[in-house]
């Protein structure tokens with residue numbers, strides 16, 4: 001066939017093919033077939049040797065014209081395909097700006113933190129300082145300084161996790177008392193502090209025991225602090241947390257770091273004092289331990305016990321939260337079930 005005929009045919013075929021291609025992939029195939037390195041036009045160029053020399057110039061020109069034409073058509077076709085694709089996407093992914101937004105759920109305060117923050121604010125309001133001792137503590141502060149030498153039988157009251165002979169996970173926040181007493185400058189005024197924080201015990205976890213829980217230590221030392229100051233303070237705490245009408249009582253008890261020692265009970269919130277399964281038919285529920293600071297604790301920290309004295313108390317914050325909110329399993333505090341935590345949202349708002 002005559003080369004000019006061939007070019008004419010290719011022109012028609014090429015334009016048809018370009019028209020038929022409806023997606024980018026197909027269009028690309030057409031491009032390769034027509035003007036690619038091994039495409040139809042290149043083939044013609046390669047066969048120039050067979051053409052009569054006087055025709056070569058014209059054939060060359062036509063080939064170039066045709067390449068330009070194909071290029072132009074391919075470009076236009078591609079633009080059309082892309083525009084159609086965008087139009088389709090816009091249609092499908094249209095944003096309805098009138099739809100209500102998606103609410104992001106915010107977290108809520110943990111029930112123990114609600115009690116903790118509340119008590120902290122309450123004590124700060126009465127002029128107490130808030131201290132935080134280390135969770136990895138020493139035998140020295142947790143026991144020795146608190147009037148519990150190594151062979152003291154009362155050490156068995158708390159099953160302690162020891163790291164080595166001297167270091168341990170504190171089983172009580174009472175060591176904070178010794179740390180603060182050592183540092184306090186009594187010439188600047190009385191010592192009033194609360195020390196909240198985590199404590200650890202070798203207990204098997206069940207509904208009423210946890211190997212980790214929260215305590216809040218309290219200490220007041222001055223020149224003329226009496227047992228009635230202690231009583232008044234404890235009553236205020238109990239009424240602040242459990243309600244103004246809640247009855248309280250003190251029972252004699254024993255702690256190595258206080259003498260005399262007491263435990264405070266509140267009237268059972270379930271039966272109001274008549275006796276039920278929750279209060280083990282006593283009508284009372286124990287909420288904290290306290291007492292007048294033992295002279296040895298003061299002397300160990302270098303404080304003259306003939307001049308200074310005062311009271312201390314230790315509150316179980318988990319216990320407060322359990323009683324206040326009627327929670328029946330202490331493990332709920334530590335297992336991060338959103339359904340449990342969500343119930344305390346209102347408290348905070």
Ligand code: DAH
Nearest residue numbers: 172255289290291312313314
């Ligand atoms: N540390 C005691 C405990 O863990 C609680 C306690 C009782 C603390 C009496 C005190 C206190 O400060 O005076 O069981």
